[in-house]
Amino acid sequence: MKILVAVKRVIDYNVQVRVKEDGTGVVTDNVKMSTNPPDDNAIEEAVKIKESGKAKEIVAVTIGEEKSQETVRKALAVGADRGILVKAEGIIEPLAVSKILQKIVEKEKPDLVFMGKQAIDDDCNQTGQMLAALLNWPQATFASKIEVKEKSLEVTREVDEGLEVIEVNTPSIVTCDLRLNEPRYASLPNIMKAKKKPLEQINASDLGVDTKPRIEQIKVEEPPKRKAGIKVANVAELVQKLKNEAKVI
Amino acid sequence: MSVLLIVEHSNKEVKPFTLNAITAASQIDQDLHAIVIGNKSETVAKSISEIPNVKKVIHVDNEIYENYLPENFTPVITKYAENYSHIVCSANTFGKNLMPRVAALLDTSQVSDIIKVISPDTFLRPIYAGNAFATVKSTDKKKCITIRPTSFDPAATSGGSAEIVKGENGESFSSIKFIKREEVKSDRPELGTARIVISGGRGMQSGDNFKLITAIADKLNAAIGASRAAVDAGYITNDHQVGQTGKVVVPDLYIAVGISGAIQHLAGMKESKIIVAINKDGEAPIFSVADYGLEADLFEALPQFLEELNKLNTIQK
Numbered sequence: 040m041k042i043l044v045a046v047k048r049v050i051d052y053n054v055q056v057r058v059k060e061d062g063t064g065v066v067t068d069n070v071k072m073s074t075n076p077p078d079d080n081a082i083e084e085a086v087k088i089k090e091s092g093k094a095k096e097i098v099a100v101t102i103g104e105e106k107s108q109e110t111v112r113k114a115l116a117v118g119a120d121r122g123i124l125v126k127a128e129g130i131i132e133p134l135a136v137s138k139i140l141q142k143i144v145e146k147e148k149p150d151l152v153f154m155g156k157q158a159i160d161d162d163c164n165q166t167g168q169m170l171a172a173l174l175n176w177p178q179a180t181f182a183s184k185i186e187v188k189e190k191s192l193e194v195t196r197e198v199d200e201g202l203e204v205i206e207v208n209t210p211s212i213v214t215c216d217l218r219l220n221e222p223r224y225a226s227l228p229n230i231m232k233a234k235k236k237p238l239e240q241i242n243a244s245d246l247g248v249d250t251k252p253r254i255e256q257i258k259v260e261e262p263p264k265r266k267a268g269i270k271v272a273n274v275a276e277l278v279q280k281l282k283n284e285a286k287v288i
Numbered sequence: 289m290s291v292l293l294i295v296e297h298s299n300k301e302v303k304p305f306t307l308n309a310i311t312a313a314s315q316i317d318q319d320l321h322a323i324v325i326g327n328k329s330e331t332v333a334k335s336i337s338e339i340p341n342v343k344k345v346i347h348v349d350n351e352i353y354e355n356y357l358p359e360n361f362t363p364v365i366t367k368y369a370e371n372y373s374h375i376v377c378s379a380n381t382f383g384k385n386l387m388p389r390v391a392a393l394l395d396t397s398q399v400s401d402i403i404k405v406i407s408p409d410t411f412l413r414p415i416y417a418g419n420a421f422a423t424v425k426s427t428d429k430k431k432c433i434t435i436r437p438t439s440f441d442p443a444a445t446s447g448g449s450a451e452i453v454k455g456e457n458g459e460s461f462s463s464i465k466f467i468k469r470e471e472v473k474s475d476r477p478e479l480g481t482a483r484i485v486i487s488g489g490r491g492m493q494s495g496d497n498f499k500l501i502t503a504i505a506d507k508l509n510a511a512i513g514a515s516r517a518a519v520d521a522g523y524i525t526n527d528h529q530v531g532q533t534g535k536v537v538v539p540d541l542y543i544a545v546g547i548s549g550a551i552q553h554l555a556g557m558k559e560s561k562i563i564v565a566i567n568k569d570g571e572a573p574i575f576s577v578a579d580y581g582l583e584a585d586l587f588e589a590l591p592q593f594l595e596e597l598n599k600l601n602t603i604q605k
Binding site: 050052053055056058065077132133134135137156157159160161162163164165166167168169170171172173176177178180181183193197198199200201202203204205206207208211216217218252253254255256257258259260261262265268269270271273274275277278280281282285287288 | 357358359362380381382384385386387388389390391392393395396397398399400401410414415416417418419420421422423424425426427428461463464465466467468469470471472480484508516519520525526527532533535540541551552558561562563564570575577578579580581582583584589592593596597600
């Protein structure tokens with residue numbers, strides 16, 4: 040079995056994001072970037088499946104500027120065999136990303152495509168589902184447990200009401216939840232080894248996909264700030280404030 | 289221009305967030321039609337037809353729709369989408385799972401999780417875990433929109449009498465099988481719509497200690513939430529998680545207990561009307577969004593809190 044894992048380079052989850060003064064976006068200069076957290080779970084799961092002998096090859100793919108190579112290298116350092124960087128500038132919307140991934144899937148012919156359930160920058164939660172639609176494959180979104188069977192996967196999904204279990208035949212798309220596994224860290228020797236693993240570069244324009252945004256970003260602003268609160272001295276004061284001042288109990 | 293709203297339901301009842309989505313959809317355009325796809329879901333279609341904002345109901349009923357699989361819903365929706373300018377549903381796990389599949393086949397760049405309708409093509413949506421708000425304009429002819437339910441009031445549920453039209457089935461998708469659903473049944477208010485929410489974090493130290501929270505939730509008729517750390521640690525099930533990758537809640541009162549207040553948690557609760565934080569670390573970021581902060585050991589504070597509440601006789605149900 041062959042697994043394609045899509046990863047995205049985003050502002051690190053620990054960074055306090057700041058809005059640019061001119062309202063055109065958020066500050067990304069000199070800001071720490073990392074792999075989108077649930078994409079780490081996607082890579083980890085693929086590596087675990089390979090370690091169990093049920094997969095032969097893992098290909099990590101990303102779409103973005105030159106620097107996104109780092110994200111692919113990190114995937115290679117934790118166990119992916121090969122990398123692909125599809126070079127594209129500017130905002131690439133999930134629809135365009137899924138069209139690019141469709142081209143990669145047609146070329147690579149994986150049995151499974153894994154990725155995080157949502158990117159923590161645009162919070163869209165679309166790409167996996169869109170790719171599944173374009174390929175006419177089944178989708179298992181928000182996966183917190185995956186059991187690999189002969190020609191299918193049994194996937195436990197986290198939904199609002201609790202959990203749902205579905206079985207999807209391969210080929211299929213899985214979008215991963217943060218609770219799927221505990222991503223490993225790359226060891227130094229593996230980081231060094233990853234530098235020698237093949238990383239192919241393709242231009243998005245060569246794939247014949249129109250990546251022009253369909254959504255115009257008119258402005259980005261800071262959300263309204265909450266007014267500063269107070270500290271109360273004890274529980275009795277808290278309850279009194281909630282009852283008489285805030286009038287919520 | 290008219291709007292097609294996808295109804296989320298349980299085959300028997302309309303799910304509450306559908307009502308919030310209806311409010312948002314009718315702000316886009318008054319000519320609002322709703323599509324109910326389900327199995328033996330006549331009562332759902334009837335309830336939807338009684339919502340005054342809804343002008344017409346399309347009802348597609350077949351056993352293949354029993355478990356709301358997006359692979360089966362999508363062909364029906366894309367077929368009916370032809371007649372509409374906007375396709376709308378709520379941005380919960382139902383809508384998140386379904387809408388992008390629809391949007392991709394309509395070749396539309398979906399606008400996810402809107403919190404405000406500025407005009408029929410322009411919307412406000414949070415990005416970066418709510419640390420920025422983006423005003424975005426869709427240039428696609430047909431627009432697929434998911435709405436953040438807690439940002440819109442629920443629509444009135446009675447007084448209307450829309451026509452119900454039987455719709456045609458689509459194809460059944462063969463390479464997926466639904467196995468089971470493990471719903472957590474509870475008599476408590478739903479987390480997403482509760483007036484009061486009390487949440488526990490890593491500071492609770494164990495699942496057993498959540499009984500301190502449960503006791504207060506019982507007293508206040510509150511829903512119980514949790515931080516991701518508490519769910520990851522196995523203290524409580526995933527359906528309680530509040531935050532960027534969990535649920536977004538906007539109650540009148542949110543009580544965060546033993547929660548440090550990571551950006552990702554704040555994303556799910558900082559729009560709450562009143563926020564209370566109980567934490568022994570006075571420097572915890574949760575205090576920066578709290579209207580009332582209590583720096584205290586939760587194992588002492590929670591029993592006292594319950595005791596104080598017991599002294600009050602005016603708890604609103």
